[in-house]
Amino acid sequence: MSNSFKNPLSIPVLGICAYSGTGKTTLLRQLIPSLAEQGIRVAVVKHAHHDFDVDVPGKDSYEVRKAGAKQVLVASHVRWALMTEAPCEGDPQLTHLLSQIEVDKVDMVLVEGFKKLTLPKIELHRAAHGQPFIYQNDNNILAIACCQDTLLPQEIQRLDLNNVQQICDFVTSYVNNWQAPALKLPLTPACGCDVADSKSLSVCQGVEKILSYVEPITAAEPVALDELNARVLATDAVSPVNVPQHTNSAMDGYAFALADPMPERFTLVGEVMAGYQYAGKIQAGQAVKIMTGAPVPEGADTVQPREMAHEEQGYVRFDGPISLGQHVRQAGEDIAKGAVALNANQRLGPAEQGLLASLGFAELAVIRRPKIAIFSTGDEVCEPGQALKPSCIYDSNRFTVKSMAKKLGCDVIDLGIIEDSEAALAAALLKGAAQADVIISSGGVSVGDADYIKTVLEQVGQINFWRINMRPGRPLAFGQIDNKLFFGLPGNPVAVMVSFLQFVQPALRKLAGESQWQNRLIPAISDVALRSRKGRTEFTRGIYQLGDDGRLHVKTTGAQGSGMLSSMVKGNCLIVIDEHDDAIEVGAQVYIQPFADLL
Ligand SMILES: Nc1nc2c(c(=O)[nH]1)N[C@H]1C(S)=C(S)[C@@H](COP(=O)(O)OP(=O)(O)OC[C@H]3O[C@@H](n4cnc5c(N)ncnc54)[C@H](O)[C@@H]3O)O[C@H]1N2
Numbered sequence: 001m002s003n004s005f006k007n008p009l010s011i012p013v014l015g016i017c018a019y020s021g022t023g024k025t026t027l028l029r030q031l032i033p034s035l036a037e038q039g040i041r042v043a044v045v046k047h048a049h050h051d052f053d054v055d056v057p058g059k060d061s062y063e064v065r066k067a068g069a070k071q072v073l074v075a076s077h078v079r080w081a082l083m084t085e086a087p088c089e090g091d092p093q094l095t096h097l098l099s100q101i102e103v104d105k106v107d108m109v110l111v112e113g114f115k116k117l118t119l120p121k122i123e124l125h126r127a128a129h130g131q132p133f134i135y136q137n138d139n140n141i142l143a144i145a146c147c148q149d150t151l152l153p154q155e156i157q158r159l160d161l162n163n164v165q166q167i168c169d170f171v172t173s174y175v176n177n178w179q180a181p182a183l184k185l186p187l188t189p190a191c192g193c194d195v196a197d198s199k200s201l202s203v204c205q206g207v208e209k210i211l212s213y214v215e216p217i218t219a220a221e222p223v224a225l226d227e228l229n230a231r232v233l234a235t236d237a238v239s240p241v242n243v244p245q246h247t248n249s250a251m252d253g254y255a256f257a258l259a260d261p262m263p264e265r266f267t268l269v270g271e272v273m274a275g276y277q278y279a280g281k282i283q284a285g286q287a288v289k290i291m292t293g294a295p296v297p298e299g300a301d302t303v304q305p306r307e308m309a310h311e312e313q314g315y316v317r318f319d320g321p322i323s324l325g326q327h328v329r330q331a332g333e334d335i336a337k338g339a340v341a342l343n344a345n346q347r348l349g350p351a352e353q354g355l356l357a358s359l360g361f362a363e364l365a366v367i368r369r370p371k372i373a374i375f376s377t378g379d380e381v382c383e384p385g386q387a388l389k390p391s392c393i394y395d396s397n398r399f400t401v402k403s404m405a406k407k408l409g410c411d412v413i414d415l416g417i418i419e420d421s422e423a424a425l426a427a428a429l430l431k432g433a434a435q436a437d438v439i440i441s442s443g444g445v446s447v448g449d450a451d452y453i454k455t456v457l458e459q460v461g462q463i464n465f466w467r468i469n470m471r472p473g474r475p476l477a478f479g480q481i482d483n484k485l486f487f488g489l490p491g492n493p494v495a496v497m498v499s500f501l502q503f504v505q506p507a508l509r510k511l512a513g514e515s516q517w518q519n520r521l522i523p524a525i526s527d528v529a530l531r532s533r534k535g536r537t538e539f540t541r542g543i544y545q546l547g548d549d550g551r552l553h554v555k556t557t558g559a560q561g562s563g564m565l566s567s568m569v570k571g572n573c574l575i576v577i578d579e580h581d582d583a584i585e586v587g588a589q590v591y592i593q594p595f596a597d598l599l
């Protein structure tokens, strides 16, 4: 039986497998120097029996470990070793062990043992030992090193067990031809939408289909600078001025013309404050006292900060090295007059507002806000603030959806809770279509008896009911009512938010005129083992933080029920488990979508 293995490193990993006594260590001792001659620096991971020890009783490192230290790092100027007490059931995890290797110090890893893992291997075989071949039950064997008289099928690459140079050439060629697998990001066509079967769609197929129906709004309106947050620019913002307007000083100090050789001291001829200008021209050997932001006078090209200068009786002397142009901000160095400061179709936030203010804009043309009509369905759903009826729940979906839509700069029309009746639903859908660009409902898209929405939707528009290969958020209805977009999100509160983030968000951004937007994916190290199912993208709520190793680490928020909104509150990201993965081991890389963009 073989266990799946994914190389977490950016260098090749090659196994050497054999029954014990075949001569693995003897071969490694000869192979490693031969590889070194080829310029290949080798790391070795060796599986050992359970009570192995690298230390000797009596040594300080041994004694402190025996005293209970979970890790002991012993180091000299030539070598260091980290000993970690890590009792675990079964074999140690090779992926985790490999992540300890410093890939900038070696070119490949040879792995001895771990023969059940699906890593590429060379099998060592000695017929005289009477053991069976490993390759017959392991299709990861690249070559067999055996004695000359051993019979092997033609199709197997044969190596001479007693010819180290030949084995070295094979390994060298393997290393030289090895290519790191192409980066497969989840949620992109490259991730292999092929996994989806004919009855269901992968997440990227769903997004692609939805976006093909979205026509960006082009209508624009002038909006005051103060109100531009979350709006999308309708036209390029061309700078009417240079920023900064004048070449000015970045320090409180002295402005002068750099000379070679430098005079011993400069004659102080004046002082210039921010907001004022020095009227004259600076001559060789002269300096003016200058404040941060004040225009550098004509003739001066360099500023020395006050801390590096000594002023006495009308003169100034400078300490330390001085370079031409230091502490001088050139006119237009941030944004030049006539340059495009912000492109059309860019979403504006605080930084963009500040930049537009710095150019003197008081208002700008932006795309009109998309109008979104939102309602919840279900007789069990109650309005917050009212007494909760027996067997009912408060409506949370309308509030998460409204809030996310508002953050995306949409105008929200709240159609309330619609009872489970065909007439009420039809009326709500038609009202939404008459007033809004997009209608979003939640609930009633699965297969429950009271899911009237399906029948009604078939009457009022062209709606598709999809099964998306994802969790949470499997059922999704999408279509058009009177040329307005309709999203029927699933009822479960976490499923609503995840479906909104994956499907509604890109649609609303495109509708609002925003171009080139993509959900952000950031690599992080998983501190926990994660499970999924091949063919399904899993959106696990996670908490990411910077680890002590300076890398981003993530763990789950705990229980992941699709009705548990607390998981969205505790979390700061979704951990996206690709549809090709069914298991993520501790220490493996995963991708996360931080909530920072929207939640
Ligand atoms: N036999 C099957 N049952 C279910 C399937 C399935 O494939 N076969 N899919 C499950 C999945 S996955 C989801 S998600 C839900 C989606 O069902 P609906 O969209 O029809 O939603 P409802 O049944 O109306 O509600 C599901 C759940 O969510 C609660 N809910 C509904 N609206 C709100 C709201 N506004 N605020 C808070 N909570 C709400 C509702 O009470 C239910 O508990 O179907 C599964 N079942």
Ligand code: MOO
Pocket (backbone or CB within 6 Å): 470, 471, 472, 473, 474, 475, 490, 492, 494, 495, 562, 563
């Ligand atoms: O969409 Mo459902 O259970 O996947 O929440």
